[in-house]
Amino acid sequence: MKKSVTLNDIARELKMTAATVSRALSDHPEISQKTKKIVQEAAQKLNYNSNRIASSLRSGKTNVIGVLIPTAENAFFGSVIHGITNLASKNGYSVLIHECDELYELEVKGIQTFIGARVDGIIVSLSRNTLNYEHFLEVKRRNIPLVFFDRVPDEIDIPSVVIDGYNGAFLATQHLIDQGYKRIAHISGPTYIKTFNDRYQGYLAALRANHIQTDAEIIYTGNISIDSGMEGTRHLLQLQNPPDAIFAAEDFTALGALKELKSSKIQVPQQFGVFGFCNDMFSEHTTPSLSTMDQQTVLMGQEAFKLLFDMVKNGISDKANSVRQVIEPKPVFRESTMRGGIFK
Known part of the structure; x- marks a missing residue:
């Protein structure tokens, strides 16, 4: 039976220590890329296969x-x-x-x-x-x-x-206020999750800082999805006193809002503003492109x-x-x- 190649065999071939060979094969940051390449090529040439299970049993680490x-x-x-x-x-x-x-x-x-x-x-x-x-x-x-x-x-x-979802939501809502939107709704995520509750609280804080009364009618609890954004926007638009902007808990919800506004022939941003949260890859490619918070x-x-x-x-x-x-x-x-x- 052919004898298995060991770390010591590679070390002897390269005139290095076995410890250096081991660290090179483990992609250790203290070993130079040049040395790693030399060791990897030698290991391939000698048909070396490391035994991760044995290694983990010895070290207690995988x-x-x-x-x-x-x-x-x-x-x-x-x-x-x-x-x-x-x-x-x-x-x-x-x-x-x-x-x-x-x-x-x-x-x-x-x-x-x-x-x-x-x-x-x-x-x-x-x-x-x-x-x-x-x-x-x-x-x-x-x-x-x-x-x-x-x-x-x-x-x-x-x-x-x-x-910092609280501060991010505050800044997003403040931006909508600065752009002249008067009645800003929020489509939240599940607020029992701290991430989304922080954004909800930041939204409320921005309204208070600008002496705008909170209206529970324009706060819609969503489930972080495109469909949720569409459903929430549809609900808000049907109100007797609908909003003129939405701060969405995340970008998929905001995308749903944009889709519903487009189907309702409401012009964004002229008639209605939409602000998301995440800066997902698609957000700069929507029509119109989506304002958001980069996480x-x-x-x-x-x-x-x-x-x-x-x-x-x-x-x-x-x-x-x-x-x-x-x-x-x-x-x-x-x-x-x-x-x-x-x-x-």
Whole structure:
């Protein structure tokens, strides 16, 4: 039987230490790209196959993390994952991704899958239907590093990376007021999710700051979808005193609003303003283009990985669990609100 090639065989071939060869094959950041290439070519030439299972048993690490997202249909989560995988790869980690399709049961299954795969840590954004956090408490009991991003439960003490939705919503609503819109509606997401409640509260705060009375009649609870945006806009337009602008909780809802306004032959932005939240990939390509808040999604993913990586390397502590990183959103003003023309 042909003898299996080992790290020591590659090391002897290249006159390097086995430790250097191992780190090069693991894409360790301290090893130069030139050395990595030399080692990889030698490994291929010698027909070397690393034994990840044996390696993980020896070290107690798999160099794999799990990322659990509520949906893959929203480009927001794809962009966050890009930020996570980019840094993970640079630090020698592979990424397992599980989508739960906004279902609590699949979210629980995803966590169980990650635990079974012995991942070194888990990054999560909650399903919109999640009200029970026992599966995350189980992750904590097992001392597996856990980080949340975007949709975050306040009920458990876990490090997180979030956007300042309150301030973003305030700025969006203030912009609509500055553009001369008088009666600004809000189509929210599920407000039991903190992300969407923060945006709702920011909207209310901007109205108060401008001495505009809140009118519950023009606040519509949606479910973060194009259909929800269309239904909400249709409902608002049928009111005896309809609004002349909508601040939507996210861009798919805003897209639905634009579609319904177009079918109702209402001109945007001349007669009606629409402001979204996310800066999804399609938002600059709608007609008219959509004003929105950029959530800096790649940065969010990178910061989430940094928090997780620190816990993997240095252990879980009360200090680590208390970290809550807040990223400021950036307003992107486009045609859907710019009555006076686009800013140059």
